[in-house]
Amino acid sequence: MFQVLTHDILPVFSMLALGFLLGRFGKVSRDEAAAINRVAFLVLQPALIFSLVNNLNWSSFRxxxxxxxxxxxxxxxTVAFFIARKVFQRETLEAWLLAMATIFVNTLLYIWPISYLIYGEAAALPVTAVVAWDSAFTFAFFIITTDLLAxxxxxxxxxxxxxxTNPVLIAIVVGSLGNLLAIPTPEPILTAMHFAGVGAxxxxxxxxGVILSGQTLVPNGAVYVMSGLKLLAFPILIWSALHIGDRPADWNALLVLSAxxxxxxxxxxxxxxxGVRTDTIAPVIIWTSTLSLVSLAWLA
Structure with a gap:
């Protein structure tokens, strides 16, 4: 467990921690981080997602x-949205995104690279399946619905x-169509996408990390509840549901790890x-990122 934590999980987490520390000490500004994030979102993430969905072997998925x-x-x-909206009296859009934070895991940028370090590409197939689902469907759903609600x-x-015209959605659609219709992507394009995607x-x-460094770390009631739903309720719910039906044990274990x-x-x-308030959403991400270090090392 300790070696998994130090050799596979902390190296990935270190980029978030480094950004947080440099932001707290004023070495990198929020505006600079926002510019970096915009480039990553508009250029690097679409390249990473395109490479993922374009090369998937759907027949290998359970x-x-x-x-x-x-x-x-x-x-x-559904439960988290009701709690955020009715119990904590949050506006609809904030409640929507708080509920999203309880079920949308950082699989693409966090769990996926960690699982590759621990298990290798072939053994991490269940995590790849979750990444594909969240990237192609869950993420697209929240991009569209949040935009419409706002x-x-x-x-x-x-x-x-x-x-x-959202670059992420375009990458999802084009990559998926190319995969499903068996349209080969020219090798130079694949190389360019891979080259850009590894930086995402x-x-x-x-x-x-830099942007979150300007947020308060003091949790309120909503932070406690939403973080608890994410770190405890969601993996327990996934673990319970996976008792339905039979499948290889590694699929059950790695889907729980993802959750x-x-x-x-x-x-x-x-x-x-x-323009939605972030005084609850930001601490949820900070606390779940920190506390999940232990649970991920234990489950891995």
């Missing part, structure tokens, strides 16, 4: 396991145009993009 994972996401999201008074055509995780985590990861940074990024 869709029964992914279906159970998705069902648990829907169930917990712009309810905008003409529908403008909303459609704005969503349709470290730069995004670093920028997130135990920290809240995805995209809830915070979408909140910033649409």
């Amino acid at each position: 869709f029964d396991a992914i279906a159970l994972y998705a069902t648990c996401q829907i169930a917990l999201f 712009n309810r008074n905008v003409a529908p055509l403008r909303s459609v145009r704005r969503v349709a 995780a470290p730069l995004t985590l670093f920028a997130l 135990a990861g920290p809240s995805g940074a995209m809830a915070f990024a979408l909140a910033m993009l649409h």
